[in-house]
Every structure is written in structure tokens, then in C-alpha cells.
Amino acid sequence: MFFHIVMERNMQLHPRHFGRNLRENIVSKLMKDVEGTCSGRHGFVVAITGIENIGKGLIRDGTGFVTFPVKYQCVVFRPFKGEILEAVVTMVNKMGFFAEAGPVQIFVSNHLIPDDMEFQSGDMPNYTTSDGSVKIQKDSEVRLKIIGTRVDATEIFCIGTIKDDFLGVINDPATA
Amino acid sequence: MSIEPFNRLVKLTARAFYDDITTKGDNQPKTSRSDNRGIAVVVLDALTRRQWVREEDLAKDLKLHSKQLRRTLRFFEEEKLVTRDHRRETAKGAKIFSAAVAATADGHHTKEGEEKIKLHTHSYCCLDYAQIYDVVRYRLHRMKKKLKDELEDKNTVQEYICPNCGKRYTALDALRLISMEDEYFHCESCNGELVAESDKLAAQEGGDGDDNARRRRREKLKDMLQKMEVQLKPLMDQLNRVKDLPVPEFGSLQAWEARASAAARSNGDSNGNDPSKSSQGLGYGGTPMPFLGDTKVEVAFSGAEGNGENIKSETENTSLKVLPPWMIKQGMNLTQEQRGEVKQEAKMDGSSAAVEFSDDKKSTIESDDQKNIQDEYVKAYYAALLKKQQELEEAAKKQEELSNPNISNGLSGMSSGRQVGMKSKRDEDEGDDDVDWEEAPVAGNSNEHYKVDLNVEADAEADAVAEDDDDVDWEEG
Incomplete structure (x- = not known):
């Protein structure tokens, strides 16, 4: 069965992506990371349909990577018994x-x-x-x-x- | 709140599902002596006759070892048929409980830790009817579903087994098991070829011919399902019957005790066995006195009866007996009930008549010899009486015949016939009256002519038959 749900994920972004299209970079990385994966709870993530909101980034000590909490909408597919x-x-x-x-x-x-x-x-x-x-x-x-x-x-x-x-x-x- | 249908349900359940349950552990060797199958049924039946009961008492009543009983009860607790409660209480408190239960189905509260006496843990148990209803329904549902699923091969997850190492897999593991070389599943650990396990129910009959085995299995399952339907029909019927009835609820042990003791208190014997007092040591200085209540009840019982000394009072209590025909004599003042004429209506004058009757009975015994003579006399008398009546009737008939042509001359046929009939009837009545009038002074009881003489006539005849045997009996007495 398909569901359209909101999920949240912390995205780590390399400093080289910082710049004008920081936002686009985050989204494309999110798609690359998430689509096609499977979680036992939600099932297969089929596609990301939209970004709800991207929180404030947090710079990691030592590495320079930045963590953004991202809320996104996606379609998931989860098979059920009897379906x-x-x-x-x-x-x-x-x-x-x-x-x-x-x-x-x-x-x-x-x-x-x-x-x-x-x-x-x-x-x-x-x-x-x-x-x-x-x-x-x-x-x-x-x-x-x-x-x-x-x-x-x-x-x-x-x-x-x-x-x-x-x-x-x-x-x-x-x-x- | 009727408990009977539920008790029946419990009994049926016990026989259906717990008939051959043994509570022995698997490690213990089963010998014929230690075979305790059937205990479960006995215990459940016993519990239907009780509410909350202490397990030691139950063991004593059933003459079981308390360990054995506890094992059985623990099994039933797991099966969710029985609720149990464990409590630390004094030995005395326990004693009072048992006394109270025996006397009034009373309960009690223990005040824990107020005495120096050692505290023991006591366990109580009780049937949980609401849960039993659900459990049995669920069990039946599962049985039916399992069989039906097996029958239709529906929703069954195929299992595979490795013949080499005995490892088992389900179809859910299939993705990991397929090998690249051939089309079979291979064991993960030993790479042996897996075989599909035919059903657990038919696992015994080795699955040689795939098709044949499957057909056999289907037949077996169908058979089993049918048998189940037939054999469990009483149980299902009882479930349906019970469905809309309110479930008897005893509540928890504390609640039940509180309610039971409240009920007992309202009955007025709270001082007799109020255990909360005695367990505190206020009331009875350690001696268990609750039997007081019991005796008191009994005293009141006998006191209300009045003069409960001689046998006569017993005859008062019991409803009047129908006198055997040979006891009925003329001159006895008998109620109709005693004659066997009226069954249960004339109970009002029972007590007074019974006293007289017992007096009469004595005189009957004394004048037993006389009776024979009297009976002979009575018989002869009634024979004569009957003869006379017939004569009178005949005379009346003659008269009728005489009068008939006279009247029919004057009147039309129809009406004359009627008139004649009426007249003749009146003649007969008159004739009867005459007889009674003649009889009355002889018999000497003027209150109930018709009844007495008719009865005694019949009785006298019956008497003649049964006389001999009766004589012997009375002499012995």
C-alpha cells in the first residue's frame, strides 16, 4: 500500500556545497540518499515529493561538515498481509x-x-x-x-x- | 444472576479440552500410578460449586495433595480459566476464614502485621467466568480457523527442512535459499538440498507421492473438521445460550470478602464471626469462636417450632396423610384430605385434625379386634341398604310408568316426555333422601351424610381384601 507521509532526516553536507545553491544541493543529496531505501517501519521510499522545511545547520567539530535537519514529504510503499x-x-x-x-x-x-x-x-x-x-x-x-x-x-x-x-x-x- | 449456564459451560469445557491433561512435568516418568489425568476436570467441577476458595481447603475437600492441586490450578491460571490471589495472613485469620465460609459463606479481612503470630501465605482461587467465555470462544475460533486454513492451503507458510542437519526454514527465507546452480533451495549451513515439509498434521505419513499425500491430507482434515463440529456442538450451543446472559462476577478476593461479610452482617450475626475484631485479639482471646453464630442459628430454628418434643409435633409439620381405607371407620372425625378425596386444598384445619387423628389412631390399634366385627356389620348393613335403594328405585319406576300415560293423555308428546323425566328425577332424589334419613341415626355422624356413607361402602369392600395382611402388621407394631 502506498502512503504519502512526512519524514525527517539529518543531512550532513560537505563544506564544498556551501554557496548559492546550498538548498538545491541538500535536496538532491537527500533524494540520492533516501529514494529506493527501505525501512522496516515505513516500507520502501518511492519518491520525495517536497521539502517541508530545512532547519538550522550545525557545524560539526573538527570536520567542517554541517548537519541540517530536513523535513520532507515522500511516497512510501509498504506491503501488508492480505493485500x-x-x-x-x-x-x-x-x-x-x-x-x-x-x-x-x-x-x-x-x-x-x-x-x-x-x-x-x-x-x-x-x-x-x-x-x-x-x-x-x-x-x-x-x-x-x-x-x-x-x-x-x-x-x-x-x-x-x-x-x-x-x-x-x-x-x-x-x-x- | 444465574450461574448455572456458566457452570455448565465450564463443565463442558473441562471435558472437551482438559480431559486428558496431566500436570506432571515432562521429565517425570509416566507410570500408571502417577497418572493424574482427569484431575483437571474434577478440580474445575469442584470450582463451579464454589466461589473464592482457599486452595488448602479445596485440596482437603478433593482429597488431593495441595502441591498437585496447585500445579493444576497454576495450569488453569495460565489457561486463563481461574483467577488466583495470594495473601499473607495469620494462621488464626485463616482458621476464621474457613469457619466463616463453612457457616455463612462469609468472608473476612485480615489486619496484617498486627499480631506476633507467624504470617503464612495463603492462596485463593476462583473461576473467572467472563474470561472463560472469551477463552473458550477464542479457542474454538482458532481450532476452526487452523483446520480450515490447512484444508484450503490458505495462509499457510510453507516450511522447508534440511534432511542433513534438520534445520528448518520457512518460505519467508526463500530469497536467501535459492542457489545459482540449480532450481532447488539449499541449506545455508550445510548446502544440503531442502525438502518441502508436508503439513505438520500429516507429517507422520511420509510424503512419498506428492499428489496422493496431499489428497489424503485433505480428506483427513475434512474429517477432522467435521468431527470437531459434531463433538463440540454441545459446547457451542452452550456458548450461544450464555451469550446474552449477564456474567456472574465475584470480583477480586477483597471485594468478594467485603461483600460477603456485609451480607452476613446484615443478617445479624456479625458479632459471631466478625473476623476483623477477632484477628485483632479484641474479641475472643485467641479461641476461634465463630461457631457461636452457627449454634445460635440452630437454637432459633428449634425455638420457633414451639413444642418440639414428641412425635405428634412431627405429624403436625408434615402435611396430612391420606388414611388407608382400613383405618377409616364410622365415627371418626376425618377431614376430606385424610380420606384421599381432596388432595391439597383443605390444609387449613390440618393441625387440629392431626392431633385428633393421632388419638384416633391409638383407639384404632386397641379396638382392632372389634373392627373386624364392625366391618362385617357395616358390610351387611350396606348390602341391605343397597337392596333397599334398588327396591325404592324400582318402585319409583313403576310409579313413573303409571303416571306416564296419565299425563301424556293431557299434553303433547314432547313436553310430556320432558315433564316426566323431570318428575322421575325428583322421585329419585327423594328416594335417596329417604335412604339417608334412615341411615343417619345408625351411623351417628350427622354432618356429612353423603360422603361418609358412599366412601365407607367402597372402603369396606377394599377392606375385606386387605384385611388379613394388615392385621399382622398391626400386631407387630
Whole structure:
């Protein structure tokens, strides 16, 4: 699920950036530092949308670096248990398949794949129904439900299922 | 506040879930002697009959070792069925508590540290009905959810196990486990190939054929779910029944004691066992006197009854008995109830009649021999009486026949028939009256003609049958 929230961060800035575009430098450094990171509490930071306010800088003793407390608005993405996501399959093997929904990795184990889909090994490993009408392979797009999340300090990993109503392949690159 | 449905709930719960709980630690070897399964049920049942109870007393009542009981209770405390309270109090205070509980279900407060006597820690326990309701519901919910999830393979996190080192992983670890070389998961520590663990419930039956095992498991789960529904139905019904009832609440030990002692005080025997006084040493100089209250109650009980000395007063208390037919004689002044005619209505004159009745009873015993003769006489008399009545009736009928044509000459058919009928009825009545008039002086009781003679007639016949046996009985008495 996406959230638009305000976060705060202390930015350390090298003295060489001091000058006319101090402010721009702070913002660009903030974007470079923060976007794409993941915190267990808030999820993945997708994008910074604005700066609320930049506080007074504090010069560090000895180094000359300056610390600015920056409040910024950003969009975060945090997967939840029970959430329905659309994801792209990245890898298929005998144990199930892995998929990505943006920055989130999701594993669907083979017992959470419908019973009528069977694993086919080969050059392009895939899960196929007996009549061959539905095929899950690399780069397929699937809709899945998250049934478990593992949230570490810096990463989030999910397991999902496609064994439920309206879940499964939504767009197959092989047929498209 | 009805506690009964909740007690039933507790009992059902005990039998459903705690039937084969043993409180023994796992380290102790299980022998048949130390097998204490079923204790949990007994303890819970005992607790439904009590409110707050000291654990030593409970142990004594159940003839259990207090350690064993405590282990059981601690288990129930963890299961959130029972609330417990521990308190340091004097030995005397404890004694008074038990006496008070025995006598009046009273409670007491202890003034701690006011005496030099050693303080002991006493534990009290009580069922927590509100919590039990929630716990049982939650437990059922979890059971059902687990089975359903397993059945539908929903929301189950697949587990993987390393056959070499036995290390276990879940699907959440999958990202770290995939290897670059092949498509299997590999153990982090020994690089062995991981195998998916088939479900815990069906783990015993080795997962050879993947499909077969899964189907078997599904059937097993379905079966289990169905069995659960059937077997726990009484419990679920009871839960539904209890749902809207107010939950009996005893409060904390202190609150309960305060309330109980207040109730006892309002009953007027506060001086008997006001433990706050006695525990301070003001009242009774160390001897536990709360039994005073008990005796007092009893004295008042017997005093209110009046002359509680002889057996007659007992017959006064009990409702009048229906006299057996062979005891009813002419000349006895009996109530209708004693004759078995009226069941429970005429209790008003019970006491006076009973005294007379007991007198009569004596005379009956004495004149037992006479009775036989009298009965014979009565029988003969009524036979004669019956004969006479029939004769009279016949005569009346004749008269009717005679009068019938006379009147029908004068009047139309319909009305004449009616008139005749009415007349004949009156004739019959008159005939009855005549009989009674004749009988009255002989029988000698003028207050209830009809009842007496009809009854005695019947009784006399019944009498003849049962006479022999009865004679023997009375002689023994």
C-alpha cells in the first residue's frame, strides 16, 4: 500500500556545497540518499515529493561538515498481509516462483499455486494447466495475494498465493 | 444472576479440552500410578460449586495433595480459566476464614502485621467466568480457523527442512535459499538440498507421492473438521445460550470478602464471626469462636417450632396423610384430605385434625379386634341398604310408568316426555333422601351424610381384601 507521509532526516553536507545553491544541493543529496531505501517501519521510499522545511545547520567539530535537519514529504510503499498486488514473475523453479512488485520480492511456493497447474522444467521453466491455456513463466504478470511478510530493518520480503478467486496470470507475454 | 449456564459451560469445557491433561512435568516418568489425568476436570467441577476458595481447603475437600492441586490450578491460571490471589495472613485469620465460609459463606479481612503470630501465605482461587467465555470462544475460533486454513492451503507458510542437519526454514527465507546452480533451495549451513515439509498434521505419513499425500491430507482434515463440529456442538450451543446472559462476577478476593461479610452482617450475626475484631485479639482471646453464630442459628430454628418434643409435633409439620381405607371407620372425625378425596386444598384445619387423628389412631390399634366385627356389620348393613335403594328405585319406576300415560293423555308428546323425566328425577332424589334419613341415626355422624356413607361402602369392600395382611402388621407394631 502506498502512503504519502512526512519524514525527517539529518543531512550532513560537505563544506564544498556551501554557496548559492546550498538548498538545491541538500535536496538532491537527500533524494540520492533516501529514494529506493527501505525501512522496516515505513516500507520502501518511492519518491520525495517536497521539502517541508530545512532547519538550522550545525557545524560539526573538527570536520567542517554541517548537519541540517530536513523535513520532507515522500511516497512510501509498504506491503501488508492480505493485500492484493500485481507483480512480474522473475524466476520459476520447482519450489515455486518469485515475482517482483516494484521493489518488493514475493515468493509463491508451489503449494500455493492452484492444484491443476503443474511444473514443467526445461529451457523456460513454467507452471502450466493441463490444457495449456494458462502458463506462468518468467516475465508473466500475475495478480497475487500477500499472505506473509518478513520485515527486517532494511528489507521486506513477502510470500504470496495465487490459489484464490481472481488471482493468477493477468497478462502473458508469450501469448501477447 | 444465574450461574448455572456458566457452570455448565465450564463443565463442558473441562471435558472437551482438559480431559486428558496431566500436570506432571515432562521429565517425570509416566507410570500408571502417577497418572493424574482427569484431575483437571474434577478440580474445575469442584470450582463451579464454589466461589473464592482457599486452595488448602479445596485440596482437603478433593482429597488431593495441595502441591498437585496447585500445579493444576497454576495450569488453569495460565489457561486463563481461574483467577488466583495470594495473601499473607495469620494462621488464626485463616482458621476464621474457613469457619466463616463453612457457616455463612462469609468472608473476612485480615489486619496484617498486627499480631506476633507467624504470617503464612495463603492462596485463593476462583473461576473467572467472563474470561472463560472469551477463552473458550477464542479457542474454538482458532481450532476452526487452523483446520480450515490447512484444508484450503490458505495462509499457510510453507516450511522447508534440511534432511542433513534438520534445520528448518520457512518460505519467508526463500530469497536467501535459492542457489545459482540449480532450481532447488539449499541449506545455508550445510548446502544440503531442502525438502518441502508436508503439513505438520500429516507429517507422520511420509510424503512419498506428492499428489496422493496431499489428497489424503485433505480428506483427513475434512474429517477432522467435521468431527470437531459434531463433538463440540454441545459446547457451542452452550456458548450461544450464555451469550446474552449477564456474567456472574465475584470480583477480586477483597471485594468478594467485603461483600460477603456485609451480607452476613446484615443478617445479624456479625458479632459471631466478625473476623476483623477477632484477628485483632479484641474479641475472643485467641479461641476461634465463630461457631457461636452457627449454634445460635440452630437454637432459633428449634425455638420457633414451639413444642418440639414428641412425635405428634412431627405429624403436625408434615402435611396430612391420606388414611388407608382400613383405618377409616364410622365415627371418626376425618377431614376430606385424610380420606384421599381432596388432595391439597383443605390444609387449613390440618393441625387440629392431626392431633385428633393421632388419638384416633391409638383407639384404632386397641379396638382392632372389634373392627373386624364392625366391618362385617357395616358390610351387611350396606348390602341391605343397597337392596333397599334398588327396591325404592324400582318402585319409583313403576310409579313413573303409571303416571306416564296419565299425563301424556293431557299434553303433547314432547313436553310430556320432558315433564316426566323431570318428575322421575325428583322421585329419585327423594328416594335417596329417604335412604339417608334412615341411615343417619345408625351411623351417628350427622354432618356429612353423603360422603361418609358412599366412601365407607367402597372402603369396606377394599377392606375385606386387605384385611388379613394388615392385621399382622398391626400386631407387630
